[in-house]
Amino acid sequence: MRIIDVNEFYSPTGGGVRSYLDRKMALLSELGHQQIVIAPGREDRVEERPGGARIHYVKSPGLPFDSNYGLFWDAAPVHALLDHYQPDVVENCSPWRSAAIVADWRGPAIRSWFMHNDNLEAYPKRWFARVASEATIERAFGWYDRYMGRWLDRFDTVVTNGPVLTERLRARGLRIDATMTLGIEREHFSPALRSKALRAAMLAQCGLPEDAYLLIGIGRHHAEKRWPMVIDAVRRAGARLPIGLVLLGLGPDTRTLERHIDESPHVRMFQPIFHRGQLASIMASADAFVHGSETETFGLVASEALASGLPLAVPDRGGSAAIARPEFAETYRSGDAYDCARAIVALASRDQTLLRRAAGLVAPKVWSDREHASALVAHYQSLIDERAGVSRSA
Template structure:
């Protein structure tokens, strides 16, 4: 590393008073770690700032060829061009592992401790044998050198952790330089170029932050005194300060005019204060076979991590295990029993085990998706533990609509049912008192909750996956094929329905409505989904050749093409808190046919859709026929589309704005009329 700049960093990371230049035997070397297409934008922003501070491209980049197996350098031509520009300008390029992820089984006690406590599962080269290490080093060097058009300056292992195999591979590959926690050396000869400790700040939890600060302060003071006493002018020394920016601490870096390694450049500036938050989502509805909630959580794991936060989802599962979804995103499965009313789901039954997980994670914000026992468990945890975490109930479920209103709606009014289930409203009001936020995804649900006596309800509509659903995906040939599957020609109305076969989805009623409408106009219906309650749907279809069941489509791109190639989406469930599939249909340019209650109704009203009386097949058939007469002018209409990322940005703003601020972004989506 050749950077010999003594320029004081004049940013929020530096004291305003100038410092005198260090003596000639000391070096300030600045490097950006984890350089990958995954973090393209924040890397560019960080590089621009560093270049301005240092007066030129006098720093190093540590490049990861295939970060976490999801971002190959050779498949990102735009980022490769930018990387070559930096190299051409003088930025030194180091190879920084291959995956930057540790998949080894560590047998020795010392190695296991290093892998667990010195890196968050990223010490890739600690447990590799010499053969595998050399393969990754050579392949990584070839990929990076092809990208930058020159030789790499050296190799630095992720987390600075090397096993015996990595040391042997380094010598075999003949890298010019390598670096660990205490030295820079030449692998071929073993000659030490510079000495100095890495002072690492880990900030995944308050406890680790506090211990890191204490150790860093002691190590800096001790090492500086000792080295200043014994280092002669002929010996170089360096000190590297590694800032793990899970939660950046500007004050820590302000005190460090030594060698600075800026790790985790993939964190964006947080929209809430100076640092990122750690958010734990206790999500009882997350399951590998789920629908809207699974889509929502999968996107959340990406979006919140991209915004500089750490996100952990705790979900009930078949066994206790952890699943890493990225550098700052994890799913922790807690062994739990199946839910009796729908065995595709599980529920949290072990209060102590859930509390132990929450203690371990030590989050800034804890979210809960279910209003049932998991919400009470989390509220009890905060009281018991004395945690200062903020609690947020995300209303993914509306049990009264899903069960009570559907079961008793034919014999009693909604008001009468609410009175009969006043125990449930009292439960919700207790949660309202215990939680800091109640987040509703639709205005109609917000109003019902407020009418029921809840005071902390905020409306934050959810949305669709960014860039996934669009009218541009409409394929006339695919539409012809789908209609042919229904035994109809191109002049027929093609309806699509998407969702699991659960009683509250009312697919049997939807199939009956399509059959009734089909007696007056050619109507085809494809129902995409699966589930244990499929028999009622099959019985409702009978021998109608114009209604077809399709297996669930897990490929989101394929689903987007199917949806865009239909004419309208029909939905049967009045218990949706938002209705992701309805939003996806609107984004695809379709007309929405929905029951007159719930989140789907809100979306239909805001986007010129058609409403029918909930649970009424005859009225749904009339809505289908009304849409059939207007479909040619409405099928390709482009409408304003709210994305999931819009929802997450509003959610983060809410968490950073304080308890008295309610973020409501629904007005632009509440315009329009229903049938």
């Protein structure tokens, strides 16, 4: 099967979507399929990947508010690539220009809308949460759901990346055909990778001794991740216990966060680590994972933390909350730095051996990325077979 993802969220310096597609390309090649990504770029170029996978960058304008990403403008070069490759499935995940480009292409492929996020949750609900109820915000932005509904009607299937997003969108009346829960690279992450020396080195970077508590946060530096709130919470929790925080990431808010941590002597920021083995060792060597975003629809990094044996301090809404259990996690009111600080102190005060053991017991139940890829291909194949059956009967 040949799958082409026309993806405005893919960027060499991107976050979760880039990580997901990079791994998906490799997995589908191993499973005997081909994944090709068509993405906006600063120039026209092709990036070859093992097993026949590749990325076609189509020269496109950048987004004015986030230079990491671009926006397709001209449909012709994308349609020409689709005509050339004649895919079995064309995927789209953006509600902007790529939706029209995929929907308007005249080829026979199955069209799939793969939902990675919910813009209503990520933006209006976050912006106006202090002044209006969720119901009020949903009514005010009902035009967006109507806009989405019109586009979804032009696709053969609509799938989400997990049950949290499925529940949210269906509750607002949007069509969802299948839930394809994401998975992690389970083979990389393990509590056995925990290193006392690495832990001590990270605490030293935070200006703390080995008997301090070490938190790790991983994610793009963007307002929806709420890193300033997490940093404030760590600072407040640090007034009661010696706590260090290591943040891994980059993004449009990096400079803002650098200024923010100037007042936090025990918080350190480092660039993303893309080598999975190195990242897994760092995660396993922390004491707990802390997260700020309630808008994420699947707790991918939180699941990797669990597989590393880490307890969680996460908001009470969103993808991370969906996997949190009292045996190994403390949740807090989303967006509330004071309650986040309380959760961190509560987690640090519990029996760490029992917490890590409970996290380790749950980790094997998290889907692997291979299981996700296989289920997605099976879903697409069922649609292809159904269409072929209808064609033969006609």
